[in-house]
Amino acid sequence: QVQLQESGPGLVKPSQTLSLTCTVSGGSISSGGYYWSWIRQHPGKGLEWIGYIYYSGSTYYNPSLKSRVTISVDTSKNQFSLKLSSVTAADTAVYYCARGSMIVVVNAFDIWGQGTMVTVSS
Amino acid sequence: QSALTQPRSVSGSPGQSVTISCTGTSSDVGGYNYVSWYQQHPGKAPKLMIYDVSKRPSGVPDRFSGSKSGNTASLTISGLQAEDEADYYCCSYAGSPVFGGGTKLTVL
Numbered sequence: 001q002v003q004l005q006e007s008g009p010g011l012v013k014p015s016q017t018l019s020l021t022c023t024v025s026g027g028s029i030s031s032g033g034y035y036w037s038w039i040r041q042h043p044g045k046g047l048e049w050i051g052y053i054y055y056s057g058s059t060y061y062n063p064s065l066k067s068r069v070t071i072s073v074d075t076s077k078n079q080f081s082l083k084l085s086s087v088t089a090a091d092t093a094v095y096y097c098a099r100g101s102m103i104v105v106v107n108a109f110d111i112w113g114q115g116t117m118v119t120v121s122s
Numbered sequence: 123q124s125a126l127t128q129p130r131s132v133s134g135s136p137g138q139s140v141t142i143s144c145t146g147t148s149s150d151v152g153g154y155n156y157v158s159w160y161q162q163h164p165g166k167a168p169k170l171m172i173y174d175v176s177k178r179p180s181g182v183p184d185r186f187s188g189s190k191s192g193n194t195a196s197l198t199i200s201g202l203q204a205e206d207e208a209d210y211y212c213c214s215y216a217g218s219p220v221f222g223g224g225t226k227l228t229v230l
Contacts, residue, residue, distance in 0.1 A: 046125065047160075047168065047211055047221040060218055096167060105215050108158040108173035115167050 002027040004097045004113035012091075012120050018084040022097030022113060029078045030055040035100035036080040037109060038071060040093040048093075052100050053080055087120045094118075126151065126212055126222035133228040139200040142225045144212030145193060152193035156215035159188060159197045162224075163208045171210075172197060204229050 008020035022036070029036060037052035051061035053071045061069050070083040084091060094115040100106035127145040134140040144151065144159075151157055157175045160168035170179055172188035175195060185201045195214070199206055207229040212222040 046224040047213075049219040049221065062218065100219075101173075105154075105156060106219065107156040107215060108170055109160070109168070109213070109219075110170045110173070110179065112167040112169070 002099065002111050004099065004111060006095060006097050006113045006116040008116060010117055010119060012087055012118060013122050014088055014120055015086055018087050018091060018118055020082045020095055020116065022080050024078045029073065029080065030075045033102055035102055035106045036073065037098045037100045038082045039096045039098055042093045052106065089120050092118065092120045126214060126220060128212060128222040128225045131226045131228065133230055134202045135230045136202050136204065138202050139198060140202060140227065142197045142210050144195040144222050146214055147193055150214040150216035150220055151195050154215045157190060157195040158213045160211045161208045168211060202229055
């Protein structure tokens with residue numbers, strides 16, 4: 001079955017760029033019908049959608065983060081990535097990658113990675 | 123986009139039923155039949171429990187059910203079990219996804 005795994009630095013300095021990668025196994029990222037997503041959870045808080053990408057490269061971002069977020073896809077490696085620029089302590093969170101299932105719109109996130117904690121600190 | 127409103131906590135005894143509400147607006151919950159619910163145990167990733175308001179993914183017990191009335195969606199868990207104790211989040215399509223603040227379910 002499809003599995004997702006996040007990877008990347010657990011510590012990022014303020015003002016720098018947070019970079020994470022999600023590797024998809026057990027299925028092809030190019031199979032269509034899914035938007036590949038990033039979602040974060042601040043410590044002790046709720047979930048916040050960051051954005052998602054289709055295998056073709058079409059992206060959608062949370063308006064509140066749009067100016068700092070870039071999501072890209074590498075179909076040859078079956079991976080998609082997140083870059084969040086100009087980070088502050090407020091970006092400290094657990095970052096999840098997830099598969100967004102789509103019929104007309106993305107109606108649910110049916111598979112999640114285990115999550116990776118990213119701390120922003122000098 | 124404003125987060126959907128959920129009660130911070132609910133509780134119930136084993137065997138009882140509990141309902142968790144998720145209130146939005148006509149621009150999200152009330153405007154689309156794309157409400158999903160997620161269960162999250164401490165230190166774990168969220169798990170999809172309900173999608174499209176009331177559909178259950180394969181493997182989710184039928185003790186979990188979803189519904190919607192106007193701008194409020196609800197998740198009902200019947201026959202509460204100890205392992206149901208977790209945080210629950212709703213999510214609605216609103217042009218893009220928006221989550222609720224989460225509800226902590228305690229099984230007494």
